[in-house]
Amino acid sequence: xxxxxxxxxxxxxxxxxxxxxxxxxxxxxxxxxxxxxxxxxxxxxxxxxxxxxxxxxxxxxxxxxxxxxxxxxxxxxxxxxxxxxxxxxxxxxxxxxxxxxxxxxxxxxxxxxxxxxxxxxxxxxxxxxxxxxxxxxxxxxxxxxxxxxxxxxxxxxxxxxxxxxxxxxxxxxxxxxxxxxxxxxxxxxxxxxxxxxxxxxxxxxxxxxxxxxxxxxxxxxxxxxxxxxxxxxxxxxxxxxxxxxxxxxxxxxxxxxxxxxxxxxxxxxxxxxxxxxxxxxxxxxxxxxxxxxxxxx
Amino acid sequence: xxxxxxxxxxxxxxxxxxxxxxxxxxxxxxxxxxxxxxxxxxxxxxxxxxxxxxxxxxxxxxxxxxxxxxxxxxxxxxxxxxxxxxxxxxxxxxxxxxxxxxxxxxxxxxxxxxxxxxxxxxxxxxxxxxxxxxxxxxxxxxxxxxxxxxxxxxxxxxxxxxxxxxxxxxxxxxxxxxxxxxxxxxxxxxxxxxxxxxxxxxxxxxxxxxxxxxxxxxxxxxxxxxxxxxxxxxxxxxxxxxxxxxxxxxxxxxxxxxxxxxxxxxxxxxxxxxxxxxxxxxxxxxxxxxxxxxxxxxxxxxxxxxxxxxxxxxxxxxxxxxxxxxxxxxxx
Numbered sequence: 001x002x003x004x005x006x007x008x009x010x011x012x013x014x015x016x017x018x019x020x021x022x023x024x025x026x027x028x029x030x031x032x033x034x035x036x037x038x039x040x041x042x043x044x045x046x047x048x049x050x051x052x053x054x055x056x057x058x059x060x061x062x063x064x065x066x067x068x069x070x071x072x073x074x075x076x077x078x079x080x081x082x083x084x085x086x087x088x089x090x091x092x093x094x095x096x097x098x099x100x101x102x103x104x105x106x107x108x109x110x111x112x113x114x115x116x117x118x119x120x121x122x123x124x125x126x127x128x129x130x131x132x133x134x135x136x137x138x139x140x141x142x143x144x145x146x147x148x149x150x151x152x153x154x155x156x157x158x159x160x161x162x163x164x165x166x167x168x169x170x171x172x173x174x175x176x177x178x179x180x181x182x183x184x185x186x187x188x189x190x191x192x193x194x195x196x197x198x199x200x201x202x203x204x205x206x207x208x209x210x211x212x213x214x215x216x217x218x219x220x221x222x223x224x225x226x227x228x229x230x231x232x233x234x235x236x237x238x239x240x241x242x243x244x245x246x247x248x249x250x251x252x253x254x255x256x257x258x259x260x261x262x263x264x265x266x267x268x269x270x271x272x273x274x275x276x277x278x279x280x281x282x283x284x285x286x287x288x289x290x291x292x293x294x295x296x297x
Numbered sequence: 298x299x300x301x302x303x304x305x306x307x308x309x310x311x312x313x314x315x316x317x318x319x320x321x322x323x324x325x326x327x328x329x330x331x332x333x334x335x336x337x338x339x340x341x342x343x344x345x346x347x348x349x350x351x352x353x354x355x356x357x358x359x360x361x362x363x364x365x366x367x368x369x370x371x372x373x374x375x376x377x378x379x380x381x382x383x384x385x386x387x388x389x390x391x392x393x394x395x396x397x398x399x400x401x402x403x404x405x406x407x408x409x410x411x412x413x414x415x416x417x418x419x420x421x422x423x424x425x426x427x428x429x430x431x432x433x434x435x436x437x438x439x440x441x442x443x444x445x446x447x448x449x450x451x452x453x454x455x456x457x458x459x460x461x462x463x464x465x466x467x468x469x470x471x472x473x474x475x476x477x478x479x480x481x482x483x484x485x486x487x488x489x490x491x492x493x494x495x496x497x498x499x500x501x502x503x504x505x506x507x508x509x510x511x512x513x514x515x516x517x518x519x520x521x522x523x524x525x526x527x528x529x530x531x532x533x534x535x536x537x538x539x540x541x542x543x544x545x546x547x548x549x550x551x552x553x554x555x556x557x558x559x560x561x562x563x564x565x566x567x568x569x570x571x572x573x574x575x576x577x578x579x580x581x582x583x584x585x586x587x588x589x590x591x592x593x594x595x596x597x598x599x600x601x602x603x604x605x606x607x608x609x610x611x612x613x614x615x616x617x618x619x620x621x622x623x624x625x626x627x628x629x
Binding site: 123233274 | 305309313360366367381551571
């Protein structure tokens with residue numbers, strides 16, 4: 001849903017619409033949190049909606065089982081009716097609020113996708129803000145939904161249904177038209193949803209050098225910049241055999257490698273990675289960060 | 298050890314234990330802050346600041362992107378833990394009912410007055426219109442809400458709706474309560490949520506609500522049942538109308554902030570008003586719940602008009618005293 005619109009917007013000098021935004025902690029360090037992508041938020045919402053509907057269905061089944069136990073069908077029907085009216089209302093309003101006030105500041109759907117709610121100004125996320133942003137959801141999504149469900153007859157009902165679709169269309173697409181992907185409720189409550197994935201510490205690549213005696217000349221380690229170094233890092237971490245062979249071949253050609261040719265690709269690559277990183281980090285310490293291979297060495 | 302020639306690798310080897318420690322404490326704390334021992338709690342901010350400093354250093358000296366990404370994620374998680382929401386649910390709840398909610402409601406007195414006036418004027422106009430020409434009733438009250446109580450109904454039927462519910466309609470009772478609870482709660486939510494659109498939809502909803510009531514009262518008054526109908530409505534209506542008016546006033550305050558933000562930016566003004574409004578709204582849902590209970594149960598149990606009026610007056614006084622009784626303002 002997001003990609004065609006993002007593609008349309010791309011030519012118009014908006015650099016990375018969902019990229020990191022400055023988020024400075026009171027200690028003065030920028031955490032560079034990235035606003036959650038629209039697709040992520042949508043899938044988180046769908047997950048939450050599925051959970052809510054699942055719970056309601058579970059309770060309905062319980063009600064009917066109880067009714068069957070009491071040999072009284074009307075209890076089951078009444079129970080189901082109450083569950084879908086009162087239960088749906090309480091659950092959909094309580095669910096989001098209860099989970100977002102909690103220590104994860106995210107509903108189960110958001111946690112699965114790796115998102116959380118923060119206060120836009122960097123302060124504490126207050127319970128009031130969480131309530132405000134979720135009350136607005138009622139307006140953005142459940143109001144038009146109830147228009148569609150409560151179909152009457154006649155032209156008026158059709159018109160109201162159409163109005164509901166247009167209405168929800170406006171608010172559902174609203175996050176696409178601002179940089180931080182704010183929903184109307186986020187605007188009102190002063191919150192935003194950011195990516196907060198749990199990243200594990202990857203092993204140090206420099207430590208795994210199997211072949212210590214590979215020596216690269218200065219010209220050879222000056223062939224690339226930081227961007228290429230980090231691509232190489234990704235290749236090594238992923239560890240795909242074919243990619244590594246391909247990359248090793250290209251690097252050998254680029255740096256005009258004339259050393260031993262019988263070293264495995266992985267060893268060659270990690271040796272070159274270590275040499276390149278040592279070179280670039282040393283240069284960076286002296287104030288020259290070479291962004292990529294086109295940058296002056 | 299050849300790899301330790303690299304400053305960034307040495308840096309990582311030295312600090313890694315701290316990061317791991319912070320990670321394990323975070324995992325423990327996020328499962329429930331109560332699980333951390335006091336000394337671990339004291340350790341947390343220290344480790345957090347060390348991680349932040351590690352992040353700054355890593356950004357300047359290390360070109361290992363995996364490391365920087367890990368530290369960014371770790372610092373963000375620790376930041377949210379250290380600066381996260383800290384109030385306990387129960388504590389927050391008592392503070393809400395003892396102080397925050399009445400305070401927020403009091404601060405909206407102008408909007409409440411305006412919202413009440415809109416409803417009252419609409420109700421009075423609808424009353425006059427329907428008294429003059431009963432056909433207006435059909436224009437003002439949707440058929441589903443009227444459910445047969447319209448000018449074509451017989452006086453006996455109308456009287457029976459006021460005092461009905463006696464003939465074993467117990468299952469209908471709770472259905473009614475739940476239905477009305479959600480219906481009114483939704484009306485109140487929309488009155489609040491639509492306020493940002495320059496107050497107009499909120500004013501419209503309040504007027505519509507008032508007009509419906511006015512039309513109903515007029516219908517019953519035309520058959521000489523006015524006094525009884527008001528009792529039937531007001532036993533819960535005092536609470537319910539108050540709640541809807543408060544919701545409307547919260548919506549009006551947001552709309553007003555959007556129209557006239559003053560020194561602040563329009564967005565900031567809307568956010569501030571929205572927060573206060575949300576506070577009022579949680580309470581409004583509680584009030585609507587009370588109203589639904591009164592409507593579903595008290596109205597069926599109390600069949601005497603005077604009893605209904607007494608309950609109406611008592612609930613009105615109770616709410617007014619709760620919100621507006623002058624109290625000493627304690628420091629926050």
